[in-house]
Amino acid sequence: MAISTRVAIIGAGPAGALLSHILDRAGIDSVVVERSSRDHVLGRIRAGVLEWGTVELLREVGLGERMDAEGHVHAVNNIVWSGRGVLTLDIEQHAGSRFMSYGQTNLQEDLYEAADRRGAAIHFEAADVEVHDVTSDRPWLTFTSDGEQERIEADYIVGCDGFHGASRQAIPDTVLRTYLKEYPFGWLGILSETPPLEHIVYAHHERGFALASQRNPRLSRYYVQCPLTDSIDDWSDDRFWSELTTRLGPVVGPSIVTGPSIEKSIAPLRSFVAEPMRHGNLFLAGDAAHIVPPTGAKGLNLAVSDVFYLSRGFQAHYLDGDDHYLDGYSDMALRRVWGSVRFSWWLTTLLHRFPDQTDFDLRAQEAELDYLASSTHAQAAMAEQYAGLPFES
Ligand code: APR
Numbered sequence: 244m245a246i247s248t249r250v251a252i253i254g255a256g257p258a259g260a261l262l263s264h265i266l267d268r269a270g271i272d273s274v275v276v277e278r279s280s281r282d283h284v285l286g287r288i289r290a291g292v293l294e295w296g297t298v299e300l301l302r303e304v305g306l307g308e309r310m311d312a313e314g315h316v317h318a319v320n321n322i323v324w325s326g327r328g329v330l331t332l333d334i335e336q337h338a339g340s341r342f343m344s345y346g347q348t349n350l351q352e353d354l355y356e357a358a359d360r361r362g363a364a365i366h367f368e369a370a371d372v373e374v375h376d377v378t379s380d381r382p383w384l385t386f387t388s389d390g391e392q393e394r395i396e397a398d399y400i401v402g403c404d405g406f407h408g409a410s411r412q413a414i415p416d417t418v419l420r421t422y423l424k425e426y427p428f429g430w431l432g433i434l435s436e437t438p439p440l441e442h443i444v445y446a447h448h449e450r451g452f453a454l455a456s457q458r459n460p461r462l463s464r465y466y467v468q469c470p471l472t473d474s475i476d477d478w479s480d481d482r483f484w485s486e487l488t489t490r491l492g493p494v495v496g497p498s499i500v501t502g503p504s505i506e507k508s509i510a511p512l513r514s515f516v517a518e519p520m521r522h523g524n525l526f527l528a529g530d531a532a533h534i535v536p537p538t539g540a541k542g543l544n545l546a547v548s549d550v551f552y553l554s555r556g557f558q559a560h561y562l563d564g565d566d567h568y569l570d571g572y573s574d575m576a577l578r579r580v581w582g583s584v585r586f587s588w589w590l591t592t593l594l595h596r597f598p599d600q601t602d603f604d605l606r607a608q609e610a611e612l613d614y615l616a617s618s619t620h621a622q623a624a625m626a627e628q629y630a631g632l633p634f635e636s
């Protein structure tokens with residue numbers, strides 16, 4: 244027997260789980276199929292910064308209690324470079340908005356606890372998901388669970404299945420346009436049960452980029468740029484702490500409290516956009532449609548903004564018979580996506596050392612950082628993009 248629902252969602256990461264949560268609150272039935280186990284999804288260490296629009300949306304949909312209790316609200320972040328002291332970028336002053344440190348892992352836990360409370364239909368370990376008839380009025384998908392093939396028929400299918408998912412493949416090459424930029428370095432990230440710095444600090448250094456962030460008052464998140472050819476075996480904790488403190492410079496570096504890493508991983512950096520984010524009755528949301536380098540902390544926030552736009556469209560469709568937002572979803576989401584993709588590319592290009600970089604390129608980066616430090620206009624431009632522009636009405 245086929246499962247019948249309004250919206251079939253592929254992927255139970257932040258995008259899929261949040262979409263299902265919001266639709267349920269509106270009384271719109273959905274079913275989620277997730278390839279991995281619940282524990283595997285919860286074990287991922289990912290993003291850690293929420294734009295204020297994300298914070299407000301999560302509060303509005305009943306997901307703010309733990310976030311507000313455990314999240315750290317920031318008004319500023321810091322940038323250091325070439326030993327030139329510390330630039331404090333006052334996000335609140337320039338953009339009239341703050342941001343929050345709250346781990347994606349925590350948000351995923353909150354989403355799954357909310358799903359449990361409402362008895363949500365999330366099929367974990369759903370294998371071989373295939374999408375069918377997306378241009379028909381009743382698209383459907385199949386998957387295998389415990390060796391049995393299952394079928395879900397829906398009004399709409401939403402691909403929230405990330406960069407390596409199946410849904411984007413259902414858009415014909417004659418329709419799909421993709422844009423890709425791969426960066427010639429990666430980020431080595433660690434978690435340590437040590438007290439973090441008060442503020443998030445970005446570092447430009449001739450040895451490479453570094454970032455000091457946090458998950459809670461007892462859990463720090465740090466990154467250093469590294470060659471793509473490196474593996475975590477090349478990076479002892481001692482080497483990591485030495486590089487991090489050197490790159491953070493003489494003012495910030497000595498403040499780092501070191502300790503054993505409890506998680507260590509290397510991730511490549513890429514910018515990717517797939518257009519359109521709708522084909523027939525298939526929609527794409529989150530990493531299924533776009534990837535940003537983590538420098539601007541936009542990946543999770545773009546997944547949330549896609550879900551905000553798409554859930555608003557489904558609510559208008561089912562509750563008011565109005566398809567204005569559904570029909571306009573792809574264009575509206577892509578305006579925000581490209582704004583964040585460009586900002587993330589700009590900040591990545593400004594703060595990282597590129598292997599083929601010349602001395603001229605390095606001095607030009609330093610001059611742009613000097614200009615940023617000297618210009619409230621430049622700081623305001625960065626601040627409003629970092630904080631996240633308002634959602635379109
Ligand atoms: N079938 C079912 N599920 C799938 C399939 C598939 N073929 N392919 C992938 N998935 C699942 C993955 O296991 C994952 O749990 O889809 C989910 C996609 O989740 P994310 O990759 O986290 O993407 P998204 O929900 O869009 O959230 C974006 O997560 O990856 C970070 O940096 C990213 O912070 C950003 C956020």
Ligand code: PHB
Pocket residue numbers: 289290291292443454456457464537538539540
């Ligand atoms: C993180 O805490 O993981 C983090 C913070 C800021 C960024 C990127 C990642 O720009």
